[in-house]
Amino acid sequence: MKALVYQKFGDTNVLQTIEEPKPSVQSNQVLIKIKAVSINPLDWKIRKGEMKLMSGSTFPKHTGVDFAGIIEDTGASVTNFKKGDEVFGVVKNNMKEGALAEYVAVPSTLVWKKPIQINFVQAASIPIVGAAAVTTLQKMGSINAQSEILINGATGGFGMFLLQLLKQKQAKITAVTSTKALDFAKKWGADVVIDYTKENVLSQKKTYDTVIDLSGKMGYINAKQLMKPKALFINPTPKPVEIITSFFKNLFTGKKHIAMLSNPSTDNMDVLLNAVDNGLQIEVSKIFSFVQSKEAYQYAEQGRYIGKVAVEFN
Known part of the structure; x- marks a missing residue:
């Protein structure tokens, strides 16, 4: 599968697309075919080395924290999801893992069902x-x-x-x-x-x-x-x-x-899902394709955009 990684700290020029094996699924995990990933300032703070005390300096590193997609497979102990479910969620360790890849495997506790009234790009914009x-x-x-x-x-x-x-x-x-x-x-x-x-x-x-x-x-x-x-x-x-x-x-x-520090959890996702049901608006002002991921970060890091910026997989 294709994934976006970097081999050293730096600006967007260190980002590169590589081929790597599709992740295997542990018993508590779900394998997700990624449809969209949203971009957050946290991504480039980690990539630029501003948080290396927490991220460490082992490479390669992946990027992207929150995503939306379709479940491809489930681990043996997962009972609340099935293949074909449309979901959104976050990677487990945002300092070391990344969602900008064709597939990700994450614990089922970090995934929630996508509301039918919003699309994948909007759903990927929710968690962080x-x-x-x-x-x-x-x-x-x-x-x-x-x-x-x-x-x-x-x-x-x-x-x-x-x-x-x-x-x-x-x-x-x-x-x-x-x-x-x-x-x-x-x-x-x-x-x-x-x-x-x-x-x-x-x-x-x-x-x-x-x-x-x-x-x-x-x-x-x-x-x-x-x-x-x-x-x-x-x-x-x-x-x-x-x-x-x-x-x-x-x-x-x-x-x-x-x-303030925060992390997505079932409790705060329940609040947000209820807000979506009650008409919460999610504006994604610019969407890039996966092959444009570097350009997506260049655009987002300039700031001054409205709502969110996202990468979409065709």
Whole structure:
């Protein structure tokens, strides 16, 4: 089978397509013929060596975390899936394994049935950013119509899910995004939109109960001026040092810095599947073929796209 791998850390030029054996299925696994894989910033952070303490430096490495496809085979102990089921899911170890291949074998606990009302590309876009959005809501605690929330960088994949889930709770949402994405931010639930190309959000006088920095460009130091005395700053892409320092800083300040980590699980997929049943919108702004995988990453790493970017297998 064909698979996308890299033999050293680096930019998109290290990516290459190779032939390797189709994976065998262990008793607790399912073998999936891949139909689509979505692209996440985590992919290139690992590939560039930014997370080598966790990923290690053994090569070759595969890439791509969340996928959708059709079950080709099941292990002896798997009873909840059968050949032909349309599913979506994640690889077990996103630091070492990858979904950008014609087939993957993963534990059946990391796979969920694809809703019939969405296509494979949309389903592949759910797990990583969807789980992060659900985890964000959990970190925020009680959310109601009086909750005032600022989302910086609000219309990528993470923001797309988060805006819609927050709107279900009737929160008052201010979204910071680009000119071309303003209408999407409004459609997904923002009450107020700020075009960062025309206005610096840090120049406004308003303060919020929660500030969520999805762009990774604001930072806690800047966000503090936008936070109420007992507000939360949620950082979903923390550097290792921030995970440690935020814990100690939070002991001495009312303005908390939450360095958030998340993983797809059955509980947060249940929340997301219920949201899909209730009309959750999943925008995939650009789709590439497998032979264009390198171009897909080049495009995604430039940023400023709306929703998700994905690779589709013909």
